[in-house]
Amino acid sequence: MGNAELLSIHVHPVKAFRGFAPREAVVEPWGLTGDRRWALIDDGGKVVTQRQQPRLALAAAEHLPGGGLRLSAPGMPDLTVPVPKPGVTTTIDVFGDKVEAVPAEDAAVHAWCSDYLGAAAALMHLDDPATRRPVDPKYALPGETVSFADGYPLLLTTTASLAALNSLIAEGRHAHEGPLPMNRFRPNVVVDGTDAWAEDHWSRLAIGEVTFRVAKKSGRCVVTTTDQGTAARGREPLHSLGRHRRIDGKLVFGQNLVPLTGGTVRVGDPVRVLA
Numbered sequence: 001m002g003n004a005e006l007l008s009i010h011v012h013p014v015k016a017f018r019g020f021a022p023r024e025a026v027v028e029p030w031g032l033t034g035d036r037r038w039a040l041i042d043d044g045g046k047v048v049t050q051r052q053q054p055r056l057a058l059a060a061a062e063h064l065p066g067g068g069l070r071l072s073a074p075g076m077p078d079l080t081v082p083v084p085k086p087g088v089t090t091t092i093d094v095f096g097d098k099v100e101a102v103p104a105e106d107a108a109v110h111a112w113c114s115d116y117l118g119a120a121a122a123l124m125h126l127d128d129p130a131t132r133r134p135v136d137p138k139y140a141l142p143g144e145t146v147s148f149a150d151g152y153p154l155l156l157t158t159t160a161s162l163a164a165l166n167s168l169i170a171e172g173r174h175a176h177e178g179p180l181p182m183n184r185f186r187p188n189v190v191v192d193g194t195d196a197w198a199e200d201h202w203s204r205l206a207i208g209e210v211t212f213r214v215a216k217k218s219g220r221c222v223v224t225t226t227d228q229g230t231a232a233r234g235r236e237p238l239h240s241l242g243r244h245r246r247i248d249g250k251l252v253f254g255q256n257l258v259p260l261t262g263g264t265v266r267v268g269d270p271v272r273v274l275a
Contacts, residue, residue: 005270006192007192008021009188009265010183011025012036013061013069014038016039017060019186024265024266025265027154027210030146031149036148038061038148039148040121045093047095047148054233057227058230058231060072068083069081084125101127103123129145129146129147132145133147134146139152152216154212154259155187155188156257158191158198160198161197166180169236174236177234178236185253185254186223186228194271202273206274207269208263208270209265212259215256217247219251
């Protein structure tokens with residue numbers, strides 16, 4: 001691990017939309033600043049992701065000063081979305097978690113999202129990530145919270161493990177689908193300079209000035225089979241993960257992290273395993 005470093009950082013302002021890759025990011029207790037503070041819900045109040053709507057891979061959200069967004073998507077005009085004023089919240093369903101969130105104020109925002117997906121949708125903002133959604137208590141310490149991410153503040157992956165997985169794909173029945181890029185896994189931080197699958201054995205690490213604990217391995221879903229540039233779906237990597245990386249009943253790639261300290265992480269920061 002002497003040469004391990006932070007290769008890239010990824011922030012996704014709207015859950016399931018395309019992210020961007022800053023050179024540095026502030027780490028808050030619930031994740032990177034601005035990461036997954038917004039999400040879409042359907043007309044039943046359930047969060048909408050690429051699981052149901054792979055076309056979300058083609059939509060993008062850009063941060064604006066003050067926390068607002070600029071949304072863009074194929075065939076749609078760009079749209080500016082301000083942060084809604086504090087007010088009455090709506091209870092939404094985030095993978096079974098009942099979470100209070102604030103709707104975007106302008107009806108045109110919800111219309112834009114609905115028109116793009118061809119189904120009723122509304123854009124919601126997580127106004128107070130410090131209190132709204134606890135981390136799964138089976139894997140959390142008291143007081144830990146998370147944004148609209150799948151379950152944990154940050155997701156870490158490594159380039160060595162992706163190379164190993166791509167080798168497995170190349171040897172399998174769907175070799176024509178590989179090699180896969182890292183964006184299939186939608187991580188927050190990507191680490192270079194480790195051995196393949198070394199992260200399986202980490203429990204605590206430091207990235208630059210910030211320390212994290214490893215909450216659990218990341219079980220993967222159908223989103224990883226979605227080409228983030230075309231929204232087309234295939235069979236990999238789930239086919240190969242199912243044959244080679246089934247751990248405790250889950251198809252595993254990457255590690256879920258919870259910050260132990262605050263600070264800023266930067267591309268090129270050294271990565272040190274502490275335990």
